[in-house]
Amino acid sequence: MTESLHAPRRAERADSAANRRRILGAAREAFAARGLDVEMREVAQRAGVGVGTLYRHFDNRERLLDALLEETKDELLRRIEDAVHTERPASALRAMIRASIETYGQFGALAEAVLAHRGVRSREGHAEFVALIEEVLRRGAAEGVFRADLDVPLAAATLESLFISGALLELARDGGYAGLAQRISDFFLLAVRPLSSTSP
Amino acid sequence: MTESLHAPRRAERADSAANRRRILGAAREAFAARGLDVEMREVAQRAGVGVGTLYRHFDNRERLLDALLEETKDELLRRIEDAVHTERPASALRAMIRASIETYGQFGALAEAVLAHRGVRSREGHAEFVALIEEVLRRGAAEGVFRADLDVPLAAATLESLFISGALLELARDGGYAGLAQRISDFFLLAVRPLSSTSP
Amino acid sequence: MTESLHAPRRAERADSAANRRRILGAAREAFAARGLDVEMREVAQRAGVGVGTLYRHFDNRERLLDALLEETKDELLRRIEDAVHTERPASALRAMIRASIETYGQFGALAEAVLAHRGVRSREGHAEFVALIEEVLRRGAAEGVFRADLDVPLAAATLESLFISGALLELARDGGYAGLAQRISDFFLLAVRPLSSTSP
Amino acid sequence: MTESLHAPRRAERADSAANRRRILGAAREAFAARGLDVEMREVAQRAGVGVGTLYRHFDNRERLLDALLEETKDELLRRIEDAVHTERPASALRAMIRASIETYGQFGALAEAVLAHRGVRSREGHAEFVALIEEVLRRGAAEGVFRADLDVPLAAATLESLFISGALLELARDGGYAGLAQRISDFFLLAVRPLSSTSP
DNA sequence: TATGAATGAGGCTTCATTCAT
DNA sequence: AATGAATGAAGCCTCATTCAT
Numbered sequence: 001m002t003e004s005l006h007a008p009r010r011a012e013r014a015d016s017a018a019n020r021r022r023i024l025g026a027a028r029e030a031f032a033a034r035g036l037d038v039e040m041r042e043v044a045q046r047a048g049v050g051v052g053t054l055y056r057h058f059d060n061r062e063r064l065l066d067a068l069l070e071e072t073k074d075e076l077l078r079r080i081e082d083a084v085h086t087e088r089p090a091s092a093l094r095a096m097i098r099a100s101i102e103t104y105g106q107f108g109a110l111a112e113a114v115l116a117h118r119g120v121r122s123r124e125g126h127a128e129f130v131a132l133i134e135e136v137l138r139r140g141a142a143e144g145v146f147r148a149d150l151d152v153p154l155a156a157a158t159l160e161s162l163f164i165s166g167a168l169l170e171l172a173r174d175g176g177y178a179g180l181a182q183r184i185s186d187f188f189l190l191a192v193r194p195l196s197s198t199s200p
Numbered sequence: 201m202t203e204s205l206h207a208p209r210r211a212e213r214a215d216s217a218a219n220r221r222r223i224l225g226a227a228r229e230a231f232a233a234r235g236l237d238v239e240m241r242e243v244a245q246r247a248g249v250g251v252g253t254l255y256r257h258f259d260n261r262e263r264l265l266d267a268l269l270e271e272t273k274d275e276l277l278r279r280i281e282d283a284v285h286t287e288r289p290a291s292a293l294r295a296m297i298r299a300s301i302e303t304y305g306q307f308g309a310l311a312e313a314v315l316a317h318r319g320v321r322s323r324e325g326h327a328e329f330v331a332l333i334e335e336v337l338r339r340g341a342a343e344g345v346f347r348a349d350l351d352v353p354l355a356a357a358t359l360e361s362l363f364i365s366g367a368l369l370e371l372a373r374d375g376g377y378a379g380l381a382q383r384i385s386d387f388f389l390l391a392v393r394p395l396s397s398t399s400p
Numbered sequence: 401m402t403e404s405l406h407a408p409r410r411a412e413r414a415d416s417a418a419n420r421r422r423i424l425g426a427a428r429e430a431f432a433a434r435g436l437d438v439e440m441r442e443v444a445q446r447a448g449v450g451v452g453t454l455y456r457h458f459d460n461r462e463r464l465l466d467a468l469l470e471e472t473k474d475e476l477l478r479r480i481e482d483a484v485h486t487e488r489p490a491s492a493l494r495a496m497i498r499a500s501i502e503t504y505g506q507f508g509a510l511a512e513a514v515l516a517h518r519g520v521r522s523r524e525g526h527a528e529f530v531a532l533i534e535e536v537l538r539r540g541a542a543e544g545v546f547r548a549d550l551d552v553p554l555a556a557a558t559l560e561s562l563f564i565s566g567a568l569l570e571l572a573r574d575g576g577y578a579g580l581a582q583r584i585s586d587f588f589l590l591a592v593r594p595l596s597s598t599s600p
Numbered sequence: 601m602t603e604s605l606h607a608p609r610r611a612e613r614a615d616s617a618a619n620r621r622r623i624l625g626a627a628r629e630a631f632a633a634r635g636l637d638v639e640m641r642e643v644a645q646r647a648g649v650g651v652g653t654l655y656r657h658f659d660n661r662e663r664l665l666d667a668l669l670e671e672t673k674d675e676l677l678r679r680i681e682d683a684v685h686t687e688r689p690a691s692a693l694r695a696m697i698r699a700s701i702e703t704y705g706q707f708g709a710l711a712e713a714v715l716a717h718r719g720v721r722s723r724e725g726h727a728e729f730v731a732l733i734e735e736v737l738r739r740g741a742a743e744g745v746f747r748a749d750l751d752v753p754l755a756a757a758t759l760e761s762l763f764i765s766g767a768l769l770e771l772a773r774d775g776g777y778a779g780l781a782q783r784i785s786d787f788f789l790l791a792v793r794p795l796s797s798t799s800p
Numbered sequence: 801t802a803t804g805a806a807t808g809a810g811g812c813t814t815c816a817t818t819c820a821t
Numbered sequence: 822a823a824t825g826a827a828t829g830a831a832g833c834c835t836c837a838t839t840c841a842t
Contacts, residue, residue: 130367153371187358195390249823252823440837461838561762591790591792640811651812659813
């Protein structure tokens with residue numbers, strides 16, 4: 001009787017938006033754990049809804065994935081854009097690496113799976129992201145903190161490849177994703193340092 | 201009865217071996233073009249055989265992929281091992297990069313797809329390969345041609361990630377795979393150069 | 401408490417009745433346009449209510465169809481019965497044809513669809529109607545205005561089949577449903593004229 | 601041992617064409633019995649094949665129906681065209697009626713169901729058929745065996761409507777489809793007789 | 801009472817694999 | 822041994838109906 005003051009207990013407000021979020025969360029977990037080998041039914045179950053509800057929110061499997069990727073890309077770009085536009089090249093690069101590693105880290109098997117499945121098509125989704133990396137690299141080269149003759153497209157591609165690499169899982173085993181981001185930053189800043197410099 | 205036992209047998213064996221090769225070739229083409237979204241029937245058709253024949257050579261889909269990867273890995277390792285064991289670290293690295301780019305280049309969408317689909321399991325397949333990269337890097341660091349404090353596992357993973365990256369397709373657009381191998385070599389040798397050095 | 405028991409109730413009743421009518425109207429439109437390929441949700445939308453309201457009025461899809469047919473049958477029978485019982489056979493037949501064409505005309509694809517879907521069961525719904533046609537034909541035969549040996553069940557079935565025929569749409573293209581009713585009347589009265597007669 | 605002379609017993613020659621025919625036969629039966637409420641699985645079962653086989657022969661449900669209707673239409677048109685082009689109008693009409701009644705009779709619930717489901721679209725399929733009826737009627741009118749002022753499109757539509765009418769089942773109860781064809785012929789020839797004539 | 805989000809049984813279809821020829 | 826038709830488990834999706842708000 002005392003509890004009756006609180007929100008109804010039996011069924012938390014059947015808020016459609018909340019369900020949408022729960023579905024996306026469940027999808028992220030499931031796909032991250034097992035790549036694309038996940039049935040719609042399982043996503044629904046993990047989200048605690050029926051398949052019908054899943055389909056009410058996402059027209060079909062493809063759209064669910066689209067939404068998941070879109071959401072993540074937005075999240076990542078938001079984190080990165082700040083750093084890019086407010087910090088100096090070196091620390092901007094560190095910030096980007098940290099954000100990317102953390103974000104892609106959440107995705108586990110999905111990151112690879114999606115790229116594999118969608119191939120070139122989904123590469124488009126990465127264009128904005130790669131463009132930001134390139135921007136930072138170019139700026140750093142112009143300012144003299146990075147090598148002047150840096151092969152920017154290649155360096156950016158190298159970073160991006162690493163972010164979606166299945167090898168990350170193992171590399172992160174010791175120091176976690178935070179430690180890994182640090183290692184990558186260290187490696188990369190040395191890799192792109194000016195020819196005359198001896199310490200970054 | 202006795203003669204029919206032999207003559208046909210050899211011919212059959214030859215046919216059979218040829219078929220096996222044609223199937224693997226067809227599979228490589230098909231998977232390279234469209235990732236894992238390829239039906240067994242299509243592989244058979246491209247190979248000019250019936251599905252039954254395909255299944256006579258490979259117990260199931262998984263085994264076909266295994267064989268395909270095995271074959272490729274063998275090919276790649278053969279090309280690389282020589283260089284690793286006979287050349288100095290820098291040129292060994294260049295040789296590895298060239299061989300890898302060319303080999304992975306053949307695979308297109310497949311490289312990513314397979315890794316994505318199999319996750320950890322197929323990563324094992326890459327272990328030997330990554331071990332060779334690490335060996336070269338370690339040797340170079342010991343000999344003073346690469347940085348002494350190089351994060352070898354990370355550097356090796358970075359290279360490997362790049363080799364299977366879908367970004368290669370675009371990067372290779374201008375100079376082809378040969379030119380790309382050159383760019384990657386240049387970038388990496390600078391990236392791992394000793395701190396005191398100003399030119400690799 | 402006592403007043404709130406009455407005033408709202410009436411209003412609710414009125415609303416409810418209005419809703420029921422709107423739902424039936426929407427259902428008629430929708431089914432007429434696209435046959436049985438209509439979802440409950442669409443009927444509700446066209447009626448401007450939620451599906452829940454639709455289900456408050458009609459227990460399930462079947463009942464909605466039942467009500468729709470019942471309503472139409474009543475409407476049609478009301479229009480016909482007068483004519484049948486007050487007019488001479490020939491003009492009674494003309495009146496029936498006019499009423500039928502107009503009524504079935506409203507139904508479009510539904511008429512066929514319902515019969516098709518329900519088969520024998522819904523045929524019962526037509527029994528009364530066919531009985532009226534037969535009555536008129538028999539009377540006309542008895543009075544000598546129609547052929548004495550007329551195959552009454554067949555003639556009635558022929559008329560009824562025509563009324564629900566999808567061909568009506570095209571036949572009505574030129575002269576509209578009024579003109580079509582006239583053509584059908586002319587044709588049928590000649591078709592059933594006594595053998596000795598030369599003009600109907 | 602004596603039986604071994606005959607065709608293998610366990611599995612009659614897995615003749616694909618035979619399967620196709622069995623599937624069409626099963627589909628005709630099933631659809632005729634229950635209209636469109638038939639699952640693909642049931643059609644396959646009735647045909648004694650797996651669903652996969654059904655789908656090997658017919659891309660999807662729609663195509664199965666298409667094939668069924670096409671086949672039937674061809675069959676019917678072939679029967680009719682002969683009559684139309686070789687016989688005098690009156691007996692041609694009789695022949696058409698007989699063929700139509702028999703053919704549509706086989707279809708039972710399907711004839712209605714298909715028309716209902718496909719509506720106008722499938723009406724196109726009837727065009728050729730209706731055209732033949734009209735041709736006969738026009739010729740008869742020209743030759744003076746039918747009324748000169750006959751409303752040919754309406755008369756043809758009337759016949760066609762009757763052929764697909766659910767009422768046929770009941771009308772055929774007494775004399776079977778042969779008897780019914782006779783009744784319809786008698787009725788129609790009288791219906792279209794010249795105004796001056798007293799017996800057809 | 802009205803609403804429409806949620807439910808999930810059930811239908812359609814695919815495709816790896818088997819098997820009769 | 823080669824063929825490709827046949828198989829059917831399994832996945833995606835729809836839609837009549839229910840139920841919490």
